[in-house]
Amino acid sequence: MEIPVRDLSELDGENRSKTMAILHHACEKWGCFKNHGVDPELMEKARHFVNTHHEENLKASFYESETAKRLENANGTTSDLDWECPFFIWHRPKSNIEDFLNLLNDLRATKDEYIAQVIKLAEKLK
Numbered sequence: 283m284e285i286p287v288r289d290l291s292e293l294d295g296e297n298r299s300k301t302m303a304i305l306h307h308a309c310e311k312w313g314c315f316k317n318h319g320v321d322p323e324l325m326e327k328a329r330h331f332v333n334t335h336h337e338e339n340l341k342a343s344f345y346e347s348e349t350a351k352r353l354e355n356a357n358g359t360t361s362d363l364d365w366e367c368p369f370f371i372w373h374r375p376k377s378n379i380e381d382f383l384n385l386l387n388d389l390r391a392t393k394d395e396y397i398a399q400v401i402k403l404a405e406k407l408k
Contacts, residue, residue, distance in 0.1 A: 302407075
């Protein structure tokens with residue numbers, strides 16, 4: 283099976299309407315895109331910082347949390363639980379990143395840069 287890849291660079295050209303229709307269909311069916319404008323190196327850097335922060339600061343406490351215990355009781359295991367639920371940072375309209383005191387400055391800066399690029403993509407799609 284071949285997964286279709288959509289080129290979002292055509293959102294700025296004369297093919298915008300056609301590209302938006304293809305995008306709508308792709309979002310519903312697949313969710314894979316290229317040239318979306320978010321720097322792949324920045325995405326990797328953000329992923330790395332978030333995963334490192336989780337491993338060093340959140341993982342152990344998450345599996346001891348009441349949330350994890352309730353989920354474990356519901357399905358019998360915590361091995362497939364989503365640890366992200368206790369680590370929710372919102373960025374718009376006002377960021378709450380300052381509420382997380384143990385975040386590295388590099389993580390904060392990377393997340394700010396990443397979110398700025400995602401917002402540009404969202405504005406392009408509206």
